[in-house]
Amino acid sequence: MSCNHTEQAPRVVEAPIVINRRWPEEGFTRIPAWVYTDPAVYKKEMDVFFAGDTWNYVGLECEVPEVGSFKRQWIGDRPVVMVRNEDGQINVIENRCAHKGAQICWENTGKVSDFTCPYHQWNYDLNGNLQGVPFRRGALGKGGMPKDFDPKKWGIKRLRTVNRGGSIWATFSESAPSFEEYCGPDVLAEIDHMLPGKKLTLLGYSRQLIPSNWKMYLENLKDPYHATLLHTFYITFGLWRADSKSECIPTGGGAHSVMVSHNEGKKKSEATAEMERFRDDLRILDAETVTPRKEFNEGRVGGAWVFPAAQFGIQANSLKTRHVIPRGPNAHELVFTYYGYEDDDEEMTRLRLKHANLLGPAGFVSMDDSEMLKQVHTGISGYPDSVSVVEMGGRDTEPTDYMVSEVLIRAFYKYYREAMGL
Amino acid sequence: MTTVLDSIALRMQIRDFYDDYANTLDDVDLEGWVDYFTEDCHYRVISQENVKAGLPLGLIYCMNKNMLRDRVTALRETTMFEPRTLRHFISGVRINRIEDGLIHAQANFMITEALSDQEPTVNLVGQYQDILEQTEDGFLLRRRDCVYDNYRIRNSLIIPV
Numbered sequence: 001m002s003c004n005h006t007e008q009a010p011r012v013v014e015a016p017i018v019i020n021r022r023w024p025e026e027g028f029t030r031i032p033a034w035v036y037t038d039p040a041v042y043k044k045e046m047d048v049f050f051a052g053d054t055w056n057y058v059g060l061e062c063e064v065p066e067v068g069s070f071k072r073q074w075i076g077d078r079p080v081v082m083v084r085n086e087d088g089q090i091n092v093i094e095n096r097c098a099h100k101g102a103q104i105c106w107e108n109t110g111k112v113s114d115f116t117c118p119y120h121q122w123n124y125d126l127n128g129n130l131q132g133v134p135f136r137r138g139a140l141g142k143g144g145m146p147k148d149f150d151p152k153k154w155g156i157k158r159l160r161t162v163n164r165g166g167s168i169w170a171t172f173s174e175s176a177p178s179f180e181e182y183c184g185p186d187v188l189a190e191i192d193h194m195l196p197g198k199k200l201t202l203l204g205y206s207r208q209l210i211p212s213n214w215k216m217y218l219e220n221l222k223d224p225y226h227a228t229l230l231h232t233f234y235i236t237f238g239l240w241r242a243d244s245k246s247e248c249i250p251t252g253g254g255a256h257s258v259m260v261s262h263n264e265g266k267k268k269s270e271a272t273a274e275m276e277r278f279r280d281d282l283r284i285l286d287a288e289t290v291t292p293r294k295e296f297n298e299g300r301v302g303g304a305w306v307f308p309a310a311q312f313g314i315q316a317n318s319l320k321t322r323h324v325i326p327r328g329p330n331a332h333e334l335v336f337t338y339y340g341y342e343d344d345d346e347e348m349t350r351l352r353l354k355h356a357n358l359l360g361p362a363g364f365v366s367m368d369d370s371e372m373l374k375q376v377h378t379g380i381s382g383y384p385d386s387v388s389v390v391e392m393g394g395r396d397t398e399p400t401d402y403m404v405s406e407v408l409i410r411a412f413y414k415y416y417r418e419a420m421g422l
Numbered sequence: 423m424t425t426v427l428d429s430i431a432l433r434m435q436i437r438d439f440y441d442d443y444a445n446t447l448d449d450v451d452l453e454g455w456v457d458y459f460t461e462d463c464h465y466r467v468i469s470q471e472n473v474k475a476g477l478p479l480g481l482i483y484c485m486n487k488n489m490l491r492d493r494v495t496a497l498r499e500t501t502m503f504e505p506r507t508l509r510h511f512i513s514g515v516r517i518n519r520i521e522d523g524l525i526h527a528q529a530n531f532m533i534t535e536a537l538s539d540q541e542p543t544v545n546l547v548g549q550y551q552d553i554l555e556q557t558e559d560g561f562l563l564r565r566r567d568c569v570y571d572n573y574r575i576r577n578s579l580i581i582p583v
Contacts, residue, residue, distance in 0.1 A: 108471065109475060202475075202477060203477060203478060203479045204468075204469075204472040204475075204477035204478060204479025204480075205469065205471060205472060205477070205479070206469070206479065206481050206575070207469070207471075207573060207574040207575065208574055208575040208576070208577060208578065209574045209575070209576055209577065210577055211577060230502065232499070232500035232501075233496065233500060236500075279499065279500070282495070282499060282500070283495075284492050284495070285488035285489075285491050285492055286485075286486065286488040286489045286492055289489065289492060333574060338479050350485070353478055353479060353480070353483055354483065354485060356479055356480075356483065357482065357483055357484075357489075357493075360481050361481055361575040361577070361578045361579045362467065362481040362482045362575075362578070362579040362580070364493075364496050364500070364501075367501060367503065367578040367579065367580055368501055368502040368503065368578075370577050370578040371502060371503045371504055371577070371578050371580075372502065374504070374577055375504070
């Protein structure tokens with residue numbers, strides 16, 4: 001059998017991806033529904049943001065404690081591996097063999113001395129350097145790689161990586177600014193606040209698959225307005241409510257944001273009348289569930305959204321990172337990584353675990369978030385030409401010292417339109 | 423001395439207990455669900471991922487019966503969720519050992535979920551790891567870890583496992 005090289009190959013017409021959409025005239029106070037469902041928009045987001053000039057959350061240093069410890073992770077659609085090398089440095093490398101592209105790491109966590117692709121057994125060290133190619137010289141004097149094949153050129157791509165107080169961040173981009181410059185002082189201060197340089201202890205993960213576009217989760221965390229209405233537990237027990245001291249600060253041109261508030265406990269005020277779901281009669285038998293031990297700045301809670309897909313936040317005594325992994329236009333994975341400090345006493349660890357009942361897929365104040373996001377996604381999917389209105393608290397993007405505002409969402413879409421060219 | 427007949431009878435009783443528990447949850451009788459536990463109980467819904475890594479975090483982590491009661495209050499009074507019908511399928515009931523009068527047992531669970539406008543899907547699969555106490559009124563759970571095999575929760579976990 002032979003291959004006929006003169007045979008005509010099938011003709012292919014190049015078809016570039018075009019986003020044939022027009023943003024509503026009103027600008028960032030409107031969100032067109034197609035932005036959540038259009039596959040071309042999604043593809044461009046993956047390129048522009050997740051693979052572009054952004055810094056992405058990968059994990060906590062304490063997840064890879066020893067040489068060879070690894071954690072599998074995703075940056076947008078792209079699988080990566082976080083691994084500690086022989087020098088104790090943490091690398092983030094693509095989870096993709098340089099040969100044919102198979103994942104070299106199939107487990108979520110573990111420990112290895114090197115990575116071998118199971119397909120053709122190409123072998124890489126913990127820095128991603130190609131160490132061995134079976135049959136490189138062929139067999140029986142025949143075959144093998146061409147003589148000029150240079151293994152140095154065929155390692156696995158290692159991403160630019162930063163360790164900030166025990167949190168690991170990576171970027172595919174060589175042109176992205178430094179991590180510090182990327183975050184800016186407000187976001188950096190929030191990260192430093194939660195990761196003050198103390199050694200961290202991992203408490204566990206919760207993962208859920210939410211059938212809505214990833215930006216809906218981002219918006220949900222930039223939306224204090226809903227939290228003062230939807231979450232009865234928050235408002236009733238003063239964990240988060242419209243009439244407590246608070247701040248909404250858009251930063252990074254609107255990409256990032258800081259949202260903080262103060263836990264004031266259960267109280268009645270003028271504003272409670274507006275909160276239909278405030279329940280004066282609601283009694284909790286285990287009061288400790290909603291009563292944090294004083295830890296950070298007299299009950300200051302909240303956190304920072306680090307664009308594109310991470311949030312660092314405190315609620316009561318639970319410390320956690322939230323990481324959003326887009327899974328196509330119509331779904332995203334949400335991962336909570338809970339941690340504590342190595343010097344926590346037994347009571348504090350117990351409280352961190354107990355207060356984790358507030359959040360996650362079964363959390364008192366977040367099981368309804370995922371339920372709502374599904375409703376929103378289903379609601380808009382059938383109406384791609386519809387628009388939503390985000391005018392609560394005005395039509396501008398200035399920081400506020402109150403909660404009844406959608407300023408962070410407006411600021412985000414101001415940034416988003418520019419970055420996406422929409 | 424436990425005879426063979428005793429152990430068969432005990433296993434049948436434990437199976438009945440598990441079936442009753444499943445039925446209570448299928449009926450969304452949340453108040454009845456609480457009655458299966460002792461006052462000083464431990465009830466946790468935890469991923470196999472966390473268990474294997476030796477991490478303590480549970481999606482639901484009740485450290486006493488009051489926390490179970492609070493969860494029922496939350497579900498009844500405060501939570502917004504899409505209407506759904508759940509079915510709990512329990513199989514592979516085993517008594518692992520009896521120690522200091524406490525029964526260490528396990529069973530597999532599979533929970534299907536039918537949302538208001540959709541066919542049922544397999545929602546959660548895993549294993550109960552239990553310590554039961556035998557009282558005059560029947561068995562009570564002193565400790566129940568619901569270890570689920572799913573990598574991810576499908577959207578949200580509303581009704582307890």
